[in-house]
Amino acid sequence: xxxxxxLEDPGVDGIVLPVSSGEPATVVAGxxxxxxxxxxxxxLLARHGIKGECGEIFAVPLPLDAPRMxxxxxxxGGTAGEWRRTGAAVAKRCRxxxxxxxxxxxxxxxxxxxxxxxxxxxxxxYRVAGxxxKGADVRRVDLLTEDPIGRQExxxxxxxxxxxxxxxxxxxxxxxxxxxxxxxxxxxxALAGPxxxxxxxxxxxxxxxxGFGGLVAVGRGSTRPPxxxxxxxxxxxARSHIVLVGKGITFDSGGLSLKPSDGMVSMKTDxxxxxxxxxxxxxxxxxxxxxxxxxxxPAAENLPSGSAQRPGDVIRHYGGRTSEVLNxxxxxxxxxxxxxxxxxxxxxxxVLIDIATLTGxxxxxxxxxxxxxxxxxxxxxxxxxxxxxxxxxRVWRMPLVEDYRFAIDSRVADLANTATSRDISGGSILAAxxxxxxxxxxxxxxxxxAGPARADSDEYEVTKGATGFGAxxxxxxxxxxx
Ligand code: BES
Ligand code: MN
Ligand code: ZN
Numbered sequence: 001x002x003x004x005x006x007l008e009d010p011g012v013d014g015i016v017l018p019v020s021s022g023e024p025a026t027v028v029a030g031x032x033x034x035x036x037x038x039x040x041x042x043x044l045l046a047r048h049g050i051k052g053e054c055g056e057i058f059a060v061p062l063p064l065d066a067p068r069m070x071x072x073x074x075x076x077g078g079t080a081g082e083w084r085r086t087g088a089a090v091a092k093r094c095r096x097x098x099x100x101x102x103x104x105x106x107x108x109x110x111x112x113x114x115x116x117x118x119x120x121x122x123x124x125x126y127r128v129a130g131x132x133x134k135g136a137d138v139r140r141v142d143l144l145t146e147d148p149i150g151r152q153e154x155x156x157x158x159x160x161x162x163x164x165x166x167x168x169x170x171x172x173x174x175x176x177x178x179x180x181x182x183x184x185x186x187x188x189x190a191l192a193g194p195x196x197x198x199x200x201x202x203x204x205x206x207x208x209x210x211g212f213g214g215l216v217a218v219g220r221g222s223t224r225p226p227x228x229x230x231x232x233x234x235x236x237x238a239r240s241h242i243v244l245v246g247k248g249i250t251f252d253s254g255g256l257s258l259k260p261s262d263g264m265v266s267m268k269t270d271x272x273x274x275x276x277x278x279x280x281x282x283x284x285x286x287x288x289x290x291x292x293x294x295x296x297x298p299a300a301e302n303l304p305s306g307s308a309q310r311p312g313d314v315i316r317h318y319g320g321r322t323s324e325v326l327n328x329x330x331x332x333x334x335x336x337x338x339x340x341x342x343x344x345x346x347x348x349x350x351v352l353i354d355i356a357t358l359t360g361x362x363x364x365x366x367x368x369x370x371x372x373x374x375x376x377x378x379x380x381x382x383x384x385x386x387x388x389x390x391x392x393x394r395v396w397r398m399p400l401v402e403d404y405r406f407a408i409d410s411r412v413a414d415l416a417n418t419a420t421s422r423d424i425s426g427g428s429i430l431a432a433x434x435x436x437x438x439x440x441x442x443x444x445x446x447x448x449x450a451g452p453a454r455a456d457s458d459e460y461e462v463t464k465g466a467t468g469f470g471a472x473x474x475x476x477x478x479x480x481x482x
Contacts, residue, residue: 005142007033007067007101012142014069014097016090017041018107018115021076025052028075030103033144037062039070050074054082055460057093069097080114084392087118088461095123095137104145109154114392116141116158121461124166126173160283161391164475165468167191168272168279172453172466176251176268180224181299184250184271188229188278188297196285202228212298212342213316214323214334219300221255221308226300228339229274233284238292242481243349244474245339246277247332247356248299255328256304257311263360269466270332272453273355274299276470283475291481294347298335302328314413318342321437322413330417332358333431337438344440351380352439355447355470361427363451369462371395371469372448374432380445387477392461393469395447400436401429408434447473 005012015037018028027034027041034041039062044050050058054076062070073090076082094100104112123138145151171179171187185201192199204225207216212228219226229248249270253259259267274297281295309315313325315334319341323334336354343352362372371388373395375381381397388395407424410416415437419430432446452469455462 005101005144007036007144009101009142010066011140012067012099012101014071014094014099015067015101016071016073016094017103018075018086019045019050019052019072020078021052021074025050028078029106030144033103034070037064037067037070041072044072052076054085055089057089059093067101069094078111080110081392083111083114084118084121085460087115088122091119091123091138092458097138099140099142100138101142101144104143104151105147109151112151112154113158116155117162117392118461120159120162121165122463124169124463126169126465160286161472161475164279164283164471167282168275168468168471169463169466171275171278172269172272172468174268176301179250179268179271181219181227181248181250181301182224184248184274184297184299185227185229188231191278191282192231195282196233197281198232198234200230202230210318211316212318212338214318214338215298215300217309217313217315217325218249218255218302218331218335221303221305222301224301226298229278229295229297229299231278231281231295233281233289233293235290235292238290239482240350241292241294241347242351242353242478243294243296243343243347244277244280245296245336245343245352245354246274247271247336247354247358248274248297249332249335250299250301252302252329252331253304255302255331256308257328258304259329266454269454270357271297271299272357272466273447273449273470275466276355276468276474279468279471280474280478284478287475287479289478289481291478293478294343294349296339296343298339300335302331317438319345319438321415324410324413324416326416326420327418330431332356333417333434336435340435340438344438344442349442352442352444353447353474354435355449355474357450357453358448359428359431359450362448365428366396366451368451368455369394371452372398372428373445374398374400374448375445376400376436376439377443377445380443383480384445384473384477387480388473391472391476393452393473395473398429398432400433401426404429405433
């Protein structure tokens with residue numbers, strides 16, 4: 001919880017003073033509070049050689065009941081990214097202080113937003129319902145400010161953004177034992193009501209009847225059938241319509257083209273793109289987004305069984321295009337193709353964006369902190385890059401290489417779901433080009449988030465497990481649309 005407060009509140013047990021690097025390191029905000037507490041910060045900084053490097057936290061016990069701790073938190077050069085990291089470092093280091101005070105008045109709105117975002121994001125831990133929480137957490141942050149109303153917007157920005165990320169993390173961290181396609185649909189429906197969204201869930205019979213052949217084929221190996229989640233946000237007076245499509249594979253074993261067991265461990269997060277879409281949509285009304293937005297999450301569990309699809313099968317997508325399934329582990333594009341074709345043919349949006357943990361190749365190329373961005377419109381690409389920067393989520397533009405396109409031609413269907421030519425490589429690019437075939441030439445962007453959707457360890461605001469990558473990026477982009 002974040003609220004405005006005052007230093008002498010007996011409930012506050014720690015106060016955080018941000019320190020910027022430089023010669024000498026200096027306290028950026030809250031020097032007056034330190035004075036009131038009788039602490040000589042200039043002397044403290046000098047005596048302990050505190051450099052103010054981003055992430056560095058120096059704890060000083062105070063001879064008081066409240067606050068009993070002072071934290072000198074390094075913010076480095078004070079970029080937004082550094083403020084976000086500082087917030088995360090504070091949330092982790094100060095867990096034993098349940099309530100923290102933060103001097104707000106000398107911080108810019110941008111710094112305050114990033115710092116707050118960092119505190120909420122960095123303090124996140126996934127909790128299995130019913131299990132005992134390990135250790136304590138920062139529960140409350142009081143912002144010391146003379147102008148609580150004036151700072152509300154900066155705080156709102158941060159809290160809504162961070163909350164969408166946490167929502168995406170929770171969905172993606174949920175084990176697949178619980179997380180069936182139906183479970184995911186129920187979560188989306190439960191979130192939709194309070195967020196002012198309409199929801200439509202198509203079950204397996206409707207999907208079959210309406211021709212969603214990719215989603216049906218991928219879901220056929222599991223006893224837990226596929227679903228198509230459709231969330232709609234329709235603000236009055238909207239002049240344009242955007243469709244977001246998120247991959248919703250609730251578990252990816254590879255199907256009959258089975259993954260090795262090491263490669264399967266993290267595959268409960270193979271619906272992280274869908275989680276980002278659902279989470280971003282929950283914030284649209286609150287953020288007064290002006291455009292119409294439809295979120296589509298094709299959800300299926302990719303398992304091998306006697307009823308699973310086989311390598312060599314030819315399937316018919318929504319709208320009639322066919323795919324030859326050379327590898328059942330390239331399942332994401334098969335379910336996304338249906339959703340994109342449905343969006344193009346029925347929803348007819350002005351812009352189409354999909355987000356998916358699509359290829360290991362994307363994370364091989366860009367590593368684990370950058371998402372791969374593909375776009376058929378320069379303007380859209382630039383907007384998404386800017387939104388990613390604001391959100392503190394990194395993307396890198398990738399090319400759609402026309403010379404590679406032949407590699408997904410099939411002799412028996414319109415397309416093959418993996419390369420038919422051995423010497424082509426570029427797995428992330430080919431997957432993107434496969435998807436492009438279903439976008440009907442509409443302005444389209446594709447985010448391959450196989451790398452950044454998960455983290456193997458905590459790193460500042462990025463927490464181990466599902467990271468929620470993409471939810472804030474999408475939200476920040478939508479906030480700017482008219
Ligand atoms: N969900 C995986 C991609 C993935 C791999 C995400 C590793 C996160 C970490 C996807 O469905 C997949 O299996 N892709 C295959 C495609 C290949 C068969 C053409 C891959 O990347 O190996
Ligand atoms: Mn797969
Ligand atoms: Zn997958």
